[in-house]
Amino acid sequence: xxxxxxxxxxxxxxxxxxxxxxxxxxxxxxxxxxxxxxxxxxxxxxxxxxxxxxxxxxxxxxxxxxxxxxxxxxxxxxxxxxxxxxxxxxxxxxxxxxxxxxxxxxxxxxxxxxxxxxxxxxxxxxxxxxxxxxxxxxxxxxxxxxxxxxxxxxxxx
Numbered sequence: 001x002x003x004x005x006x007x008x009x010x011x012x013x014x015x016x017x018x019x020x021x022x023x024x025x026x027x028x029x030x031x032x033x034x035x036x037x038x039x040x041x042x043x044x045x046x047x048x049x050x051x052x053x054x055x056x057x058x059x060x061x062x063x064x065x066x067x068x069x070x071x072x073x074x075x076x077x078x079x080x081x082x083x084x085x086x087x088x089x090x091x092x093x094x095x096x097x098x099x100x101x102x103x104x105x106x107x108x109x110x111x112x113x114x115x116x117x118x119x120x121x122x123x124x125x126x127x128x129x130x131x132x133x134x135x136x137x138x139x140x141x142x143x144x145x146x147x148x149x150x151x152x153x154x155x156x157x
Contacts, residue, residue: 107138
């Protein structure tokens with residue numbers, strides 16, 4: 001490849017980047033983001049409540065409490081996002097659930113790493129650190145679920 005061709009390829013935006021850019025221009029996507037955040041808000045309350053009970057009430061380690069809280073909240077969030085936010089009832093629920101869980105686990109791992117950093121290194125109390133880590137992972141979660149978990153299926157078997 002010539003230097004000019006390599007430079008042109010390096011400057012070309014990726015397909016995902018183009019999709020995100022086009023998506024930002026559609027009002028429907030902004031309404032979905034608001035719905036996603038409302039569902040996430042309910043999951044946020046569920047998560048923090050379960051987390052506080054585990055850590056403060058039961059005395060479990062903050063990462064164990066975060067894991068228990070995640071499992072409870074992700075179930076709530078899947079149902080509401082599937083039926084209300086993305087209205088993806090036509091797709092196969094099992095496939096959507098697997099994808100949603102995979103995206104959620106990725107966001108959870110990011111949030112758990114941030115939680116550990118905030119608690120162990122920075123010295124933030126567990127519940128506020130959990131609140132911050134969940135908020136920081138929300139954009140990753142939305143984009144993954146919008147573009148993969150509940151994406152409109154264009155072809156059927």
